[in-house]
Structure formats: structure tokens, C-alpha cells
Amino acid sequence: xxxxxxxxxxxxxxxxxxxxxxxxxxxxxxxxxxxxxxxxxxxxxxxxxxxxxxxxxxxxxxxxxxxxxxxxxxxxxxxxxxxxxxxxxxxxxxxxxxxxxxxxxxxxxxxxxxxxxxxxxxxxxxxxxxxxxxxxxxxxxxxxxxxxxxxxxxxx
Amino acid sequence: xxxxxxxxxxxxxxxxxxxxxxxxxxxxxxxxxxxxxxxxxxxxxxxxxxxxxxxxxxxxxxxxxxxxxxxxxxxxxxxxxxxxxxxxxxxxxxxxxxxxxxxxxxxxxxxxxxxxxxxxxxxxxxxxxxxxxxxxxxxxxxxxxxxxxxxxxx
Numbered sequence: 001x002x003x004x005x006x007x008x009x010x011x012x013x014x015x016x017x018x019x020x021x022x023x024x025x026x027x028x029x030x031x032x033x034x035x036x037x038x039x040x041x042x043x044x045x046x047x048x049x050x051x052x053x054x055x056x057x058x059x060x061x062x063x064x065x066x067x068x069x070x071x072x073x074x075x076x077x078x079x080x081x082x083x084x085x086x087x088x089x090x091x092x093x094x095x096x097x098x099x100x101x102x103x104x105x106x107x108x109x110x111x112x113x114x115x116x117x118x119x120x121x122x123x124x125x126x127x128x129x130x131x132x133x134x135x136x137x138x139x140x141x142x143x144x145x146x147x148x149x150x151x152x153x154x155x156x
Numbered sequence: 157x158x159x160x161x162x163x164x165x166x167x168x169x170x171x172x173x174x175x176x177x178x179x180x181x182x183x184x185x186x187x188x189x190x191x192x193x194x195x196x197x198x199x200x201x202x203x204x205x206x207x208x209x210x211x212x213x214x215x216x217x218x219x220x221x222x223x224x225x226x227x228x229x230x231x232x233x234x235x236x237x238x239x240x241x242x243x244x245x246x247x248x249x250x251x252x253x254x255x256x257x258x259x260x261x262x263x264x265x266x267x268x269x270x271x272x273x274x275x276x277x278x279x280x281x282x283x284x285x286x287x288x289x290x291x292x293x294x295x296x297x298x299x300x301x302x303x304x305x306x307x308x309x310x
Binding site: 086103107 | 243244247255259262266286288289292
């Protein structure tokens with residue numbers, strides 16, 4: 001009973017979202033700052049940080065995708081009542097608009113940058129980190145929105 | 157339809173589906189053309205084709221939106237229950253499609269890095285972002301226009 005109260009609390013859900021996304025950001029920054037062959041020992045440190053951040057992000061973001069653990073109105077249509085369905089779909093609308101806005105802003109920024117300066121050629125490790133961040137964020141965004149906004153059930 | 161302030165366009169479902177095909181065909185063709193040309197070596201004719209393609213996609217998007225009563229961009233309180241359900245389903249499916257496209261690009265990027273397949277130059281990366289942004293912007297409207305039956309604006 002105590003365990004289920006903890007996971008269903010909105011504050012706890014928001015913590016899961018924050019830790020999951022913060023660890024994705026840490027993994028990305030570690031990949032960007034990694035000096036690679038020029039300083040091997042420091043590179044090992046950054047690799048360890050990046051690995052730990054990826055593990056933490058996977059744990060939290062996969063937990064975010066489990067509506068039973070998170071206590072949110074998420075899941076297949078047949079498992080939800082009308083109110084839950086509407087709440088879930090509204091989260092998708094919000095997530096979609098947020099993602100669309102970010103994509104358009106990013107593309108405009110990259111376009112303007114490349115008009116005046118040359119874009120750096122990215123190391124494959126950084127490219128993988130960027131793509132991992134994008135996929136994890138996109139895949140979990142609706143669930144994160146839902147976990148963030150859905151109020152606590154009445155009586156809990 | 158509730159939104160009387162907007163002009164209406166009556167299009168059959170078949171015509172709307174064809175327009176969606178043309179819209180995304182133009183987008184893919186435009187991105188492909190731009191990916192073949194590094195940014196600082198752009199020929200004026202290539203740039204004009206790209207701008208024309210984007211303009212065509214924008215006109216088609218607007219036409220499709222008006223043909224379904226602008227349910228994906230309009231105010232929620234002006235939609236009836238059926239329209240709202242259609243809109244919500246369109247956004248859910250659009251999000252799943254966009255996630256799928258990003259996952260495919262991720263997988264291709266990983267394989268390309270390992271096996272030496274073609275990857276865009278740094279100066280062309282904006283084309284991918286632009287294409288994804290354009291795909292994402294009009295996708296819910298395109299899905300709703302594709303699925304809604306004929307006669308919705310009558």
C-alpha cells in the first residue's frame with residue numbers, strides 16, 4: 001500500500017520525469033565534453049559518467065512508460081475510460097506541439113548558423129548521443145506530460 | 157461544422173488523400189534535392205525549386221485544413237465530440253509516426269557510422285531538421301484529412 005502511494009503521487013511522478021530527462025542531458029553533455037584520445041584518463045571518466053547516466057535514464061524513462069507503476073491515464077484505448085482517454089489524448093496533443101516547435105526552432109537555428117559559420121563535423125560518439133537523446137525524449141514525451149499534469153486521485 | 161468564420165473548401169476524401177500524397181511527395185523530393193547539394197554551393201535554380209516545393213506544400217496544407225474545418229489547429233471549444241475525437245486520434249497517430257521516423261533515422265545513423273554508408277555533411281544537417289519540422293507541422297491535419305469521409309463541410 002505504501003509503495004503504491006509513493007508511485008501514484010504527482011510529486012513522485014514529476015521526480016521520475018526530472019531525473020529521467022536530467023540523466024539524458026548528462027549523458028549528452030558527457031559525450032560532448034569527452035576529450036577522447038587526447039586525454040585518455042579523462043576520457044575514461046567521461047565514458048563512465050555517460051554510461052551511468054544512460055542506465056539511470058533507461059530505468060526512469062522505461063518506468064515512465066509503465067502506466068501501472070506511474071498511476072497515470074495511459075495505455076491502450078480499451079484499458080481506459082472516457083475521461084482517461086481524453087486526458088491521455090490531450091497529453092499527446094501537448095507533446096506533439098512541443099516537439100514540433102522544438103524541431104522548427106532547431107532547424108532554423110542550424111540553418112542560420114550554417115549560413116555564417118561552418119558547422120563542426122561531429123564525432124560518431126556525439127552523433128549517437130544526440131540521436132539517443134532525441135529518441136528517448138520523443139518516445140516518452142506524452143507519458144512525461146501526462147505524469148506531470150495528471151492530478152492525484154481523490155482520496156490519496 | 158462549427159467554425160463559420162473560416163472559408164470552407166469542399167473536397168472529397170479521394171481528392172484529399174491525393175493532395176496528402178502530393179504534399180509529402182513534394183517535401184521528400186525537396187529534401188532529397190537539398191541533401192545532394194552542400195549549402196554554400198547552392199545553385200539559384202535548386203533554391204527556387206526548394207522554395208517552390210515548400211510553398212506548394214504550404215498551400216496544400218492550408219487547403220486540407222480548411223476542407224476539414226481546421227479541427228487540428230482551431231479552438232477546442234468550437235469542436236463537437238466527433239470532431240474532437242477525430243482530432244485527438246490524428247495527433248496520437250501523428251506522434252507515433254514521427255517517433256517511428258526518428259527511430260528509423262537513428263538506426264540508419266548508427267549503421268551508417270559503423271558500415272560507412274552515406275551520411276549528410278554537417279552543412280546539410282539543417283535539411284533533415286527542416287524536413288522533420290515540416291513533416292511534423294502538418295501531419296495531424298494530413299492524417300485527419302486522409303481519414304475523414306467526404307461531405308464533412310456540408
